[in-house]
Amino acid sequence: MKENYDFMMPSVNFFGPGVVKKIGERANMLGMKKVLIVTDRFLRNLEGGPVKLTEASLKAANVSYVIFDEVEPNPKIRNAEAGRNLYLEANCDSIITVGGGSSHDCGKGIGILLSNGDDITKLAGIETLTQPLPPLMAVNTTAGTASEITRHAVLTNEETHLKFVVVSWRNVPLVSFNDPLLMLDVPTKLTAATGMDALCHCVEAYVSENRNPITDAQAIQGMTLIGKYLRRAVANGHDVEARTNMAYASLLAGMAFNNADLGYVHAMAHQLGGQYDAPHGVCCAVLMPTVERWNMIANPERFADIAELLGENITGLSKMDAAERGIAALDRISQDVGIPTNIKAIGADPKDFSLMAKNALKDGNAFSNPRKGTEEDIISLFQQAYEA
Incomplete structure (x- = not known):
């Protein structure tokens, strides 16, 4: 745990049912005149959905806009470049992202290209940005990535099939909106995947070398809520209490890892997602029990805590046995919400493991992992x- 640390928080986050009505008001406060709305085609065409509600709020505030709806899952550099081109053609002055992590990451990528240069791959890393992005707001529709409040912009290089991360305080949206009513119709599989991503954020932040007392508090509350409400949200997407508490947990998890950083689960998941275009939350969920069991000897006390936070009874157990219960709890919740049991199910091929391991150790998330491994260790974890 760090003795001296800084703590980054979102500038403004509106939370709760109906907060999307405030989008236009905040756009005016930020001086937005011509907004580029960044989203995907499904959300754009969803009647009564988050894009339509965003449009309505902007119209009521007399803010003009154009819509870029070419965001793909695991957004590619070409998506960010196409959005940048539309922004310039339409003489926009600001960006509002609407969706989950893909929309938010793509919108950040657009902003980075507009302000920091044409080759975004050269900006991969931590605090590489020298110029501020255009004014950016984020309207969130999933309880998972927390990209609406974080400094991470994750994009995929379609030529190399590698995911890379641009980490900078300049990426944090100026205003974000978490309205759980926007999440009621999120499909079951996406609810499960994004919820497990949020759980992974909490777990990795809690055992990270860069954790601090504030991130611990956030991760603890996040895990408690996810253990109680994720299964309910997957079982019934219209359970408003479950959706609200999962949105709250995701927000806490985002603030925790935004400051404590992550670990090998995310470093390896980025390789899976980039190589096979697989859903990020699923990649994290499938890898998490294997990687965290390997991490366990670095801090068994923390994994024993995780067991309790996820509802396990560890009374009378040794620290190592209690820690094993923590790993079992991660595996159980993943299986309960329908996540595949192994990476073979998402198309992984052992011939790629060596390259993926090499790149995982270069990933910005790898450096705060509590246990230090070699390329051979990471290959073994993939295997x-x-x-499994």
Whole structure:
């Protein structure tokens, strides 16, 4: 745990049912005159959905806009470049992202290209941005990535099939909106995947070398809520209490890892997602039990805590046995919400493991992992997750 640390928080986050009505008001406060709305085609065409509600709020505030709806899952550099081109053609002056992590990451990528240069791959890393992005707001529709409040912009290089991350305080949206009513119709599989991503954020932040007392508090509350409400949200998407508490948990998880950083689960998941275009939350969920069991000896006390936070009874158990219960709890919740049991199910091929391991150790998330591994260790973890 760090003795001296800084703590980054979102500038403004509106939380709760109906907060999307405030979008236009905040756009005016930020001086937005011509907004580029960044989203995907499904959300754009959804009647009564988040894009329509965003449009209505902007119209009521007399803010003009154009819509870029070419965001793909695991957004590619070409998506950000196409959005940048529309922004310039339409003489926009600001960006509002509407969706989950893909929309938010793409919108950040557009902003980075507009302000920091044409080759975004050269900006991969931590605090590489020298210029501020255009004014950016984020309207969130999933309880998972927390990209609406974080400094991370994750994009995929379609030529190399590699995901890369641009980490900078300049990426944090000026205003974000978490309205759980926008999440009621999120499909079951997406609810499960994004919820497990949020859980992974909490777990990795809680055991990270860069954790601090504030991130611990956030991760603890996040895990408690996810353990109680994720299964309910997957079972019944219109359970408003479950959706609200999962949105709250995701927000806490985002603030925790935005400051404590992550670990090998995310470093390896980025390789899976980039190589096979697989859903990020699923990649994290499948890898998490394997990687965290390997991490366990670095801090068994923390994994024993995780067991309790996820509802396990560890009374009378040794620290190592209690820690094992923590790993079992991660595996159980993943299976309960329908996540595949191994990475073979998402298309992983052992011939790629060596390159993926090499790149995972270069990923910005790898450096705060509590246990330090070699390329051979990471290959072995991929292989174990393949055979699970």
